[in-house]
Amino acid sequence: MLTRRNLIIALVAVLLLWIGGNLALHFGQIRHNRLPLDLTAQFPPDKPTVPGEIFGTTMAAIMDHELNSGFGWRPNDLYLWGPKVMADNNADRQLGIIMAMRETTRVFKDHLTKVSSNQYDQNLVDADTDFRNDAEKWMLPSPEGKYADGVAHLRAYVAGLHTTPPTSRELNLRAVELIRLFQVWTDLLGDAHANLYRTTKDDGSPVHSWDCDHYFYHAQGYAHVMYYSMMALEREYQSTLKDDPILTKLFDDTIDALHKAATMKPLIVLDGAPDGIFANHRRNLDAYVTEARQKMYSIREELQRSPL
Secondary structure, eight states: OOOHHHHHHHHHHHHHHHHHHHHHHHHHHHHHTSOOOOHHHHSOTTSOOOTTHHHHHHHHHHHHHHHHSTTOOOTTOOGGGSTTSSOOHHHHHHHHHHHHHHHHHHHIIIIITOOTTOOOOHHHHHHHHHTTSOTTOOSSSOHHHHHHHHHHHHHHHHHHTTSSSOOSOOOOOOHHHHHHHHHHHHHHHHHHHHHHHOOBOTTSOBOOGGGHHHHHHHHHHHHHHHHHHHHHHHHHTHHHHTTOHHHHHHHHHHHHHHHHHHHOOOSSOOBOOTTSSSOBHHHHHHHHHHHHHHHHHHHHHHHHTOOO
16 A cells, blocks of 8 residues: 655655756756867867868767767657657757757858859768758658768768869868858847747747747757867868957857856756846847857858958
């Protein structure tokens, strides 16, 4: 017979298990948010690189990390362990990551490696197509399979830069083309800003406190991709940056803001009132998102004055 004492013990055990599970997910997410990619070790500054290999390597690493670390790709998991049950934060974050990856790959293909009437790089065309697969579809085809193909095409692109003759198109390092990437990124950060401040959903219903973490982590996904991509761009465009201290400072400031946005991890995403005693984590995150966005506008203006 289940006694009162045994019932209390069972309830306490369930509560401790629930708390322990959430703490494990919390600290596991903190670890997962750090991409294990050391560009300085992999590409020593005193060693020559082919334009495009640092950026291509970084993009492949970002997506590979989401597929092959932690719980893998989350947005399409089955209901009992699906993106709306327990570990939904990483699912929301990954939806932001894949959206930023799609737009970044598109600009990589359309502008950063292509000028005027030159042909597209086929590996980048294939990677762009692969990343367009439905992120929440379970199979036929699965996003895991298509995104893994996209990673493989990015790595093939990097390998093609080193063949004789090269079979991949180098990053063209023109400021006018780089402007297009920052235009896309500021648009994405504008979307993040709007969601971090929204009070109603698309159907007109109010945004409740339990909805806020979805917008929070989706915005973080954008920042994650941009943070690591900008560190790669800083290396790729170092010859331009070293001659422009203003641009160098803007890059560093933007990277710093994106890093803080990408790694902020409250235990619970709170939606406190502006004059309340509790934090409003959406607004806190938006401070870094807006800072990065404004710095990117300044980068665009500075690039427009560049002779390249």
